[in-house]
Amino acid sequence: MTDTLRPLAGFGGSEGPAVRLRAFSNLLPRARLTILAATAFIVALVIMAAAPHLFTHYDPLAGDMLAALKAPSADHLFGTDRLGRDVFARTLHGARYSLSIGLGSAAISVVFGVLLGLLAGLRSRLLDEAICRLFDVISSFPGVLLALLVVTFLGAGMENIAIAVGIAGVPKFGRVVRAQTRLVRDADYVTHAAIYGQSRFGIFARHLLPNVLTAVPVVATVYVGTTILAVSGLSFLGLGPQPPTPEWGVMLAESRDVLRVAWWPGVFPGAAITLTVISFTALGNALQRRFERRVP
């Protein structure tokens, strides 16, 4: 029995982001408030991503050289960049890229992590051993460097950095699902279902899968924050969407040249990334605390 719990101890390396937020929830005893604020921000982000033109009449790509590097004002809430483009409009439009690449790469991690985790938890010991070593190999590469390797082979671009960040996250979900599968597999209700003559597929679909997958959305919510952070870093390095795309990382990379004279292009996109990451991690963490209370 204790044997089934052991995989959890092996989490070590890649577990960082999941642990990081439990501490934050202590800060706000009213977890509801956290959930509410984080959800509100994420909903706002989704609306911004879906229909950015509702909030601004400026075109994020249209420059106006006469209005270059204007400080924030009523006309330009976040000021303008060195080509005279409205930073507020660009930040709004940027939500689309960060959300879609971040969610896309998290989806890749979830799909492959769940499949491999289920395989490892259910099938032969040999397969289990092989998949666990695969996870070890993937997670021993620092995220950014693994992504650099993938981009070297596949080339720069939005899809490719999503794939790169997605691969790095596979072990995270794989290990959670594997551990959960092994716990559920040996649970009494599964044994009983087998005694009552339910087919293997029936047990898998009706008992195992639902109980294994409950853990995934919680982990995924925290993880989306991590992927958005990683994706913005790769864009900053110039490996993702290319200028003039109004992606937050790209905008910050462009702002570096004008920092001496203008602070605004270098502040607002970064604040957007930080707030987004905080929202996803805070929400995921609050969910995680609830989840832990529900499933002893």
Added chain:
Amino acid sequence: MIFGPLGRRILSRLGTSLVVAWGSVTAAFLALHALPGRIEDILAGDLDYPGLREAIAAEWGLGRSLPEQYLDFVARIASGDFGVSYVLRQPVAQIVGSQILPTVQLATTAGALALALAVLAATLTAGRGGAARSVASTIELTCASAPVFWIGILLLMAFSFSLRWFPVSGAGGWKALVLPSAALALPTAGLLAQVLREAMEKTLEQPFIVTVRARGLGEGLIRLRHVLRHAALPAVTLGGWLIGGLLGGAVITEKVFGRPGLGTVTLNAVLTHDVPVVLAVVLLAAFIHVAASTLLDIVYVVIDPRLKAQ
């Protein structure tokens, strides 16, 4: 048994490390062969000078059978030979060797700074309700959620452009090291402080703390001598992950501050499609990660003697 429990632990760790090392080399080999196009073209990238493709074919033994190529590749990497960069026309080992120092400097300074900040924040605020702790938690969460390059940009604006205390870029002297290591350290420190504080608060509730208090030890000594040691375990678990994060973050930090180093070399290699260089750096980082994890396993036993008995 010849080895004690600690010895066995380290041996099993080393076994895993070997598997990881072999696995990553094999994965790299397979990736190279699975890609569409001829290997000569992949390795040459956009370059084209007479004799280049023939030289690559000869160096990588492309005329021979696949198993032979594979064994040769593994043997070469194992002996530390990563081949030649066809972009820079230099042995990869030389390129990496000449650029590794500034990066190691940056990563170790940042690591030490992160550790110091985290221990300070956690020791001062753990288990103490009130404003100071809330403020510290908020700052930690913000640091842990902010991108390294944004922190770097903010530091540049405040301390280089406005106050002019530190140079904007370069790698000359300690002054040029201050801002980059601060930028790299802050996210790690935020993460570490959160984990440390949570662990310290759990420890402070333990019965033995009451005993120590009853002996009349001051609060500061209790925290430093007793609580910190217990709380170190979960932090050490994070260690391997954090070291990897520092190495990856160094690439981004070097770009923000225009610092020379391995990150700059890697980034240029990625952009010019210089496969041997990228491969070498990534494998090196994986080895460092594995070595650090092994070392941390030993630290684990030193911190918690109970593990020795198991």
